[in-house]
Amino acid sequence: MTWESLKFFAVGAVLLWSAGAVFAFKRNQKLWSALLTTMGLIVFFIFISGLWIALERPPLRTMGETRLWYSFFLPFAGLLTYLRWNYQWLLSFTTLLSSVFIMVNINNPDIHDKALMPALQSPWFAPHVIIYMFSYAILGAATLIAIYYLIKEKKIDNKVHLMEMTDSLVYAGIACITLGMLMGAIWAKAAWGHYWSWDPKETWAAATWIGYLIYIHYRLKNEASNRTSMIMLIVAFILLQICWYGVNYLPSAQQSVHTYSS
Amino acid sequence: MKNSSRKIWEHPWRYTEGIIIAAWVILSGILLQVTNGNIKISYFGAPFNTLIGILFITALLFIHFTSRNRHVTRWLSGAYATIPAISALLLLIIIMGLVPQISVDTNSPKPTHPFTMVGWNQMTTSWPFILICFYNLLILGLTIMKRTTRKQSWRDIGFYLNHLGLFIALLGGILGSTDIERLTMNIREGETEWRGTNRKGIVKELPIAIQLDTFNIELYHPKLVIIDNKTGEMLPSNRPENYIFEEIGETVDIAGITLEITDYLPHAAIINNDISVNVIPMKMEGSTSALKVKVNKEESGDFVEGWVSNGSYLFPPLFVEIDQNKSVAMPVQEIKKYSSQITTYTAAGNRNKAVIEVNKPLRLNNWMIYQYSYDNSKGKDADISVFELVSDPYQKVVYTGFFLLIAGALFLFIVGPKKKTI
Numbered sequence: 001m002t003w004e005s006l007k008f009f010a011v012g013a014v015l016l017w018s019a020g021a022v023f024a025f026k027r028n029q030k031l032w033s034a035l036l037t038t039m040g041l042i043v044f045f046i047f048i049s050g051l052w053i054a055l056e057r058p059p060l061r062t063m064g065e066t067r068l069w070y071s072f073f074l075p076f077a078g079l080l081t082y083l084r085w086n087y088q089w090l091l092s093f094t095t096l097l098s099s100v101f102i103m104v105n106i107n108n109p110d111i112h113d114k115a116l117m118p119a120l121q122s123p124w125f126a127p128h129v130i131i132y133m134f135s136y137a138i139l140g141a142a143t144l145i146a147i148y149y150l151i152k153e154k155k156i157d158n159k160v161h162l163m164e165m166t167d168s169l170v171y172a173g174i175a176c177i178t179l180g181m182l183m184g185a186i187w188a189k190a191a192w193g194h195y196w197s198w199d200p201k202e203t204w205a206a207a208t209w210i211g212y213l214i215y216i217h218y219r220l221k222n223e224a225s226n227r228t229s230m231i232m233l234i235v236a237f238i239l240l241q242i243c244w245y246g247v248n249y250l251p252s253a254q255q256s257v258h259t260y261s262s
Numbered sequence: 263m264k265n266s267s268r269k270i271w272e273h274p275w276r277y278t279e280g281i282i283i284a285a286w287v288i289l290s291g292i293l294l295q296v297t298n299g300n301i302k303i304s305y306f307g308a309p310f311n312t313l314i315g316i317l318f319i320t321a322l323l324f325i326h327f328t329s330r331n332r333h334v335t336r337w338l339s340g341a342y343a344t345i346p347a348i349s350a351l352l353l354l355i356i357i358m359g360l361v362p363q364i365s366v367d368t369n370s371p372k373p374t375h376p377f378t379m380v381g382w383n384q385m386t387t388s389w390p391f392i393l394i395c396f397y398n399l400l401i402l403g404l405t406i407m408k409r410t411t412r413k414q415s416w417r418d419i420g421f422y423l424n425h426l427g428l429f430i431a432l433l434g435g436i437l438g439s440t441d442i443e444r445l446t447m448n449i450r451e452g453e454t455e456w457r458g459t460n461r462k463g464i465v466k467e468l469p470i471a472i473q474l475d476t477f478n479i480e481l482y483h484p485k486l487v488i489i490d491n492k493t494g495e496m497l498p499s500n501r502p503e504n505y506i507f508e509e510i511g512e513t514v515d516i517a518g519i520t521l522e523i524t525d526y527l528p529h530a531a532i533i534n535n536d537i538s539v540n541v542i543p544m545k546m547e548g549s550t551s552a553l554k555v556k557v558n559k560e561e562s563g564d565f566v567e568g569w570v571s572n573g574s575y576l577f578p579p580l581f582v583e584i585d586q587n588k589s590v591a592m593p594v595q596e597i598k599k600y601s602s603q604i605t606t607y608t609a610a611g612n613r614n615k616a617v618i619e620v621n622k623p624l625r626l627n628n629w630m631i632y633q634y635s636y637d638n639s640k641g642k643d644a645d646i647s648v649f650e651l652v653s654d655p656y657q658k659v660v661y662t663g664f665f666l667l668i669a670g671a672l673f674l675f676i677v678g679p680k681k682k683t684i
Contacts, residue, residue: 113506115482115596118620160682167679175675182664182671191621193444193632193652195660196435198386203359210352217341217348222682242359252362 001050003109006068009047010102016040017075017098021091024082037079037091044072057116060129063245064110067101069130073137074098077169081141085165093144124187128180135176136240139212142169143237146230153227163226167219170233174212181205200253204243211236273333280346287397288350291390295381299373300388303366303440308655311437318433322400326407338401339408347398354394358385365461386439395436402429420677423670431663438656445652446634449474451645454607458651468651469609470626476603477636477647481595483507484551486570488517488584489591497588504593507553519584524567525554532569532577539580541569547643548576553592557584574641600636602647618649628653 020037023029048068051059059065078094081087145166149156156162184202185195196202215232218224247253270278306314329335337343361382373379381388406425409418445458445466456471485504487496496502497517505514505521513522530552531544541552552571559565566582572592573579581589601619606612606626616624623632629651637646 109501113485113504115506115598118597118599121599122621164679164681171674171678175671178667178671178674182668185664186661187621189657190623191632193623193630193650193654194442195664198358198363200359203355207352207355207359210348210355214345214348214352216679217344219679220341239356250360252360 001047001054003051003064003112005050006047006102007106009043010106013040013044013047014095014099014102016043017091017095020075020079021095024088024091030083030086033091034079034083037075041072041076041079048072051112055112056114058126058129059112060126061116061120062110062112063248064105064108065112066129066133066244067105069133070137070140071098071101071105073134074101074140077134077137077141081165081169084168085161087145087162087165089148090141090145093148094141097140097144119191122187122191124183124190128183128187131176131183132180135173135180136244138169138176139173139233139237139240142166142173143233145169146233146237149226149230150234159226163219163229166229166233167216170212170215174209174216177205177209177212181209199258200247200250201243201258204239204247208236208239208243211239273337275333275337276342277346279337280343283343284346284350284394284397287393288354288390291388291393292380294389294393296379298389300366300381300384301392303387306437306440308441311440311656315433315437318396318399319403322403322407326404330408330411335404336408339404343401344405347394347401351394351398354385354391357382358391361385392436395432399429399433402432417677417680420670420673423666423673427663427666427668427670429663431660431667434656434659434663438654438660441653441655443653444650447472447649447651448637449602449647449649451475451477451647456607468629470629471607472631472649473605473607474602474647475605475615477600477645478603479600479636479642479644480598481642482598484553484572484592484595486514486516486521486553486555487591487593488519488588489581491583491587491589496593517588519588519590520558521590522556522558523553524556527552530571532571532573532580534578539569541571541580548574548640549643550574550577550641551592551595552580555582555590557582557590559584574643575639595642600633600644600647602633602649628655630654 016036017040020033020035020040023033023036026032048059051068059068074094075091075098078091082090145162149162149166184205188197189195211232215229215236218232219229242250247258268274268276325335330339361377363385364383366384366387373381373383377383381390385391402425406422406429409421409425443460445460445468447455447458449455449472451474454471454473457465457467459465484507486507487502487504489496490499496504503516505516507523507526510523510526513520515521527541527543528551529543529545529549530541531546531549532552533540533542541554550571550573552569554567554569556565556567566584568582569580570582570590570592571577571580572594579592581591583589599619601617603617604615604624606614606616606624608627618624618631618633620633623630625631630653632650632652633647634650635648636644637648638644
């Protein structure tokens with residue numbers, strides 16, 4: 001399996017996810033929708049596994065490799081949320097966003113080789129990055145809902161239900177980024193002797209964490225405004241994007257140990 | 263619904279008062295920073311850090327038990343005070359993410375730029391940052407205490423895990439940071455060292471000694487790239503390609519050039535005399551890797567064959583020139599793994615053997631010994647290992663906080679938010 005094969009698996013996966021998204025709009029076809037989306041996820045995961053085996057290391061080291069997992073987890077998070085909360089448009093959104101990231105990957109292929117520096121040869125590597133990519137997908141889904149809310153506010157019937165769904169996603173998302181952050185800290189202590197050194201990536205991870213914390217605490221009060229809450233989610237997601245890949249471009253972050261190697 | 267008839271500073275306080283107070287904390291910090299400069303961590307080492315911790319917790323308990331029913335205390339234990347406080351912390355963290363930070367150990371001249379005068383380039387040791395952290399810890403502590411006063415429900419388990427965990431980790435982390443010691447030790451194979459050097463260059467004698475028995479290093483297989491003859495840049499310049507050697511006989515395509523690998527020597531010597539360059543297999547210190555490649559030149563139908571090597575401290579690198587613009591080159595090999603086999607000695611007379619590698623440190627008395635790096639002047643024949651020794655007395659405190667937070671995060675994930683009753 002090489003990176004060149006991505007486009008074939010991507011086409012298959014995106015077609016299946018799109019079909020799943022279409023079936024979500026049909027009445028009483030929830031099972032078909034779930035089945036098609038799951039098949040798409042299986043196809044995409046076959047690519048990821050194949051790449052993992054071919055590279056003889058977890059495909060988590062480069063920017064493009066993390067985007068791959070994001071494209072996988074987004075429809076996964078969308079599917080779980082759809083099954084639980086029944087919002088028909090959600091699968092279309094997650095399929096679209098996932099496809100955007102796949103397109104980015106196809107147009108900007110990384111160099112992939114088997115080399116993995118000693119610091120990354122640790123059992124913490126895969127769980128730390130994977131749980132972060134999973135949380136980014138959940139919080140991405142929450143951001144999509146926030147954008148949907150801000151655009152369609154007047155047409156939404158059951159705002160309470162939608163806000164409950166958003167809260168559930170953010171709680172799950174912040175739980176995962178907390179676990180990812182702490183895994184990173186414990187790993188850092190074992191690798192470099194310090195659990196937190198305010199490396200730019202860590203700084204922006206803390207900023208992201210606090211951003212979502214503000215949302216959660218704001219929502220505790222009954223008089224919290226839905227609009228304000230959704231805007232908070234979008235701001236927090238911007239912090240997340242800066243943490244994920246913005247740090248590669250910030251002048252203050254050029255010496256970071258976390259800069260993705262290509 | 264906004265209570266528009268309430269004037270500012272009239273109880274019950276809400277967000278506005280929170281914003282003003284948080285801003286006041288930051289301004290006080292700025293004032294302290296401008297007059298006193300950065301916080302000098304050395305002043306707060308043991309036992310002062312523990313003393314401050316005890317005093318802080320005592321003060322929290324005092325405030326809670328004597329004034330828990332007062333308006334200000336109740337406000338300080340809730341979301342209205344929390345949100346502006348953590349927003350203020352967020353603001354400083356964002357600034358820290360945008361302004362390049364300099365290490366605490368550098369001897370910097372007196373700050374004159376507005377950003378440096380308020381400590382923005384050394385945020386974590388600046389007064390505004392530390393004051394905002396303690397303001398947040400105050401709110402956090404009082405919120406935890408307040409929760410104990412109402413009827414407990416099973417949901418409170420999650421609350422306590424997360425809030426107590428954060429309190430312990432944050433307070434422990436701040437206080438503990440003053441006690442962390444880091445020393446590096448450079449040891450040559452066969453030699454013993456008992457002195458470490460800290461970041462300021464000061465040498466310290468230790469009650470432990472390390473003897474480096476063997477240093478091992480493994481490299482990944484050699485890579486081949488196509489470079490531009492004039493600039494030395496790897497091609498194509500927007501997305502450089504490379505090939506990691508796998509086996510002899512393979513044909514590969516790099517940057518539009520087709521190469522055949524015709525031979526491989528993992529240990530080679532390069533003998534250069536006036537007439538020719540000879541590459542011969544030779545297992546010796548300073549030997550290099552070499553790959554023989556054959557390049558077909560499309561236009562002329564001709565081919566060029568030769569050895570490519572990245573050289574070593576004894577031998578120069580070798581290139582195969584394809585044409586006047588491009589050559590085949592071998593970059594420095596990437597490190598796969600390195601480790602040190604050591605014998606440790608303690609003042610008490612204990613002697614033990616151990617292996618230290620990256621991600622696998624060794625605990626010896628109060629010190630954690632890490633494989634930090636190595637002296638690479640001899641490339642793969644490196645024989646000087648560099649260790650970092652770290653002493654962190656507050657580690658157990660911070661880890662207690664971490665484990666509570668981990669349990670709290672799992673609780674959040676499984677249980678989720680409380681459904682609002684309208």
